[in-house]
Amino acid sequence: MDSFFAGLIALADPSLVLLLVAATLGGVVIGALPGLNATTGAALLLPFTITMDPVAAIAILTAIYCSATFAGAITAILINTPGTSASATTCLDGFPLAQKGEAGRALGLAVVSSTIGGVFSVIVLMLAAPLLARAAYSFAPPEYFALTLFGLSMLATIGGGSPIKNILAGCLGILLATIGIDLMTGVNRFTFDMSVLSDGIGFVPVMIGVFGISELLVQISNNQAGLERVKLKAVKLPTKADYLKVWRTILRSTGIGTFIGILPAEGATVASMIGYNEAKRWSKNPEEFGKGAIEGIAGSEAANNSATGGAMVPTLALGIPGSPTAAVILAGLMVHGLRPGPTMFTEQSDFAFSIFWSMMFVNLLFLGVGLWGARIFARVTLVPVQILWPCVFIFSVVGAYALDQSMMDVWIALGAGVLGYFMRRYGFSVVPLAIGLILGEILEQRLGQSMVMLKEQWWLLPTRPLTLLFLVLTFMALFGKPIWNGLIRLHSKV
Amino acid sequence: MDNEINQYSKGSAIESWLIPLIIIIFCGFTYWLTTGFDRMPPILKRGIQPSDFPQLLVVLMVGLTALFVWKDPIKVSEKIPTPTFIALGMMLVFVLLVQLDFFFGLSIFCLGLTLLWKDRRWFTFIFVGLLVPLGVFFLFDQVFEVRFPRGFLTNIWYG
Incomplete structure (x- = not known):
């Protein structure tokens, strides 16, 4: 309970509040810019936070996460271009409603739904993360190994790539994590006698490359000249009748989003799709969906923002990222020497609650930002791409260099950018690569520790109940769908 | 066709x-x-x-x-777009130019990007090729105390 209030007191620091306000505004700008999203924004800002106090650094990254996720709705509603992939479903009804001259109503609903979703998920985070961490406190290396494996298996469904290609990308990320001196034995691996590779490949340059530079290579072939913009006269709160119509949808989507967020590697995009579909399924007027249904906007926005808090639960409690942006935040924690997991809630609980309260503050802050500043922030879409993307490149390259003042990091970022572009071109998601790189070292360490503990008898792994549970979940995550489809086919033949 | x-x-x-x-x-x-x-x-x-x-x-x-x-074999519906090809080539040029000067390489690469987007306005050239790199250099040099690799341009500041 002391930590609960200590975290709140941390927000009494005016410099932290100022940073959070700046990060929220920055996050809204990032989210509103088509092409940039919370993950890219957090990856680009990561090098800037290295010299900061850990609380301020991680609070900034989470502020970017929450506000950019919300801000994708601004462009989704006003120009029919989702600022982030999590807002793609908001376009379906937000833009038609805006075309009817009710852009303000659509934005108002998006803001209120996002705030309710975000605040609820932070409350769940405050309650669930310490409980989950306490449960994980009794985990031994085999349980951790199986849990990390389960987290990685969830990569199969992440992003737009196919499950097989996603797991392959995750394996490549894990393989990259083996570069450098093996911490267990002190043996050099894949270093090619280059001392600069002894410490391995840093997360930050790879993140900057796969999220920032690869996006530049994608965007350069896109022509954004044909954007249709809707005039926004004023942003007004939804009416009482609107609230009565959507409150059930907001609550349902908030629950869905929080749950989806908690699942390792599943993020706001999946949450918003399910939230939208469920809103349509439960609606009394499903035929209105796609033509400006306010339930569609509420369903999508409440779900995608509630996924942010949910995604932080496994990230902080278990060290397994709950979404791509949470993976960047996890990288930020590790760069600051913090090891997420059960010990975070015993040895660094003040820190953890400072982050929770910061997220709560940001969720409430963008209620104001969204309602009164949407018209201004919608203008960021006027920034020409030929100015935006060169600036992104400069910040990417300088950010990669600044971390260790090493040109090797610049080459890694460029290489990762080119690799990321080709991976995306051939249907591989880059998110599993990044998550694999972060979790790779932990996975190998825990496998090694498990082998020591089990006297190298790996077949004893499933004899431990929790390990068996995680291994079964991993199997289900990987093969559940094909098995289920096979059973259905078999049943239909019979 | x-x-x-x-x-x-x-x-x-x-x-x-x-x-x-x-x-x-x-x-x-x-x-x-x-x-x-x-x-x-x-x-x-x-x-x-x-x-x-x-x-x-x-x-x-x-x-x-x-x-x-x-x-799930790879299916690609279109060729790599020409601007992306050129941008990839420009990255190689950037790697070479960085040997002369880090910020010179950045400026030239960014000018190339604006040209790829078919923007030929002087304002964009000056903003992207000069003002942003200069601003970023002083931000990192003065605020974050980052020392950049020496080159013919950075030497003007470093002496």
């Missing part, structure tokens, strides 16, 4: 087997590298040999590659 379609399908067909081939060659080379890792005596190996885990991954990657060739 037909020729174009034929070119696309030809390109796609080549890529559908070329990419798995590249992955398998990469895996083979990586496996070969792992065979050169030092091996630890049993008492020091701490559970697994340094080469075991990477080898396990490489074998898994080969298996997954075979699986996606069978179940």
Whole structure:
């Protein structure tokens, strides 16, 4: 309970509040810019936070996460271009409603739904993360190994790539994590006698490359000249009748989003799709969906923002990222020497609650930002791409260099950018690569520790109940769908 | 038009087997590298040999590659767009120019990007090629105390 209030007191620091306000505004700008999203924004800002106090650094990254996720709705509603992939479903009804001259109503609903979703998920985070961490406190290396494996298996469904290609990308990320001196034995691996590779490949340059530079290579072939913009006269709160119509949808989507967020590697995009579909399924007027249904906007926005808090639960409690942006935040924690997991809630609980309260503050802050500043922030879409993307490149390259003042990091970022572009071109998601790189070292360490503990008898792994549970979940995550489809086919033949 | 379609399908067909081939060659080379890792005596190996885990991954990657060739082959509907090709080439030029000066390379690359977007206004050139790199240089130099590699431009400041 002391930590609960200590975290709140941390927000009494005016410099932290100022940073959070700046990060929220920055996050809204990032989210509103088509092409940039919370993950890219957090990856680009990561090098800037290295010299900061850990609380301020991680609070900034989470502020970017929450506000950019919300801000994708601004462009989704006003120009029919989702600022982030999590807002793609908001376009379906937000833009038609805006075309009817009710852009303000659509934005108002998006803001209120996002705030309710975000605040609820932070409350769940405050309650669930310490409980989950306490449960994980009794985990031994085999349980951790199986849990990390389960987290990685969830990569199969992440992003737009196919499950097989996603797991392959995750394996490549894990393989990259083996570069450098093996911490267990002190043996050099894949270093090619280059001392600069002894410490391995840093997360930050790879993140900057796969999220920032690869996006530049994608965007350069896109022509954004044909954007249709809707005039926004004023942003007004939804009416009482609107609230009565959507409150059930907001609550349902908030629950869905929080749950989806908690699942390792599943993020706001999946949450918003399910939230939208469920809103349509439960609606009394499903035929209105796609033509400006306010339930569609509420369903999508409440779900995608509630996924942010949910995604932080496994990230902080278990060290397994709950979404791509949470993976960047996890990288930020590790760069600051913090090891997420059960010990975070015993040895660094003040820190953890400072982050929770910061997220709560940001969720409430963008209620104001969204309602009164949407018209201004919608203008960021006027920034020409030929100015935006060169600036992104400069910040990417300088950010990669600044971390260790090493040109090797610049080459890694460029290489990762080119690799990321080709991976995306051939249907591989880059998110599993990044998550694999972060979790790779932990996975190998825990496998090694498990082998020591089990006297190298790996077949004893499933004899431990929790390990068996995680291994079964991993199997289900990987093969559940094909098995289920096979059973259905078999049943239909019979 | 037909020729174009034929070119696309030809390109796609080549890529559908070329990419798995590249992955398998990469895996083979990586496996070969792992065979050169030092091996630890049993008492020091701490559970697994340094080469075991990477080898396990490489074998898994080969298996997954075979699986996606069978179940989910690569399908590409269009060629790599020309601007992307040029941007990739410009990255190589950037790597060379950085040897002369870090910020010179950045400026030239960014000017190239604006040209790729068909913007030929002086304002954009000055903003992207001069003001932003200069602003970023002083931000990192003065606020974050980052020392950039020396070059003919950075030497003007560093002396």
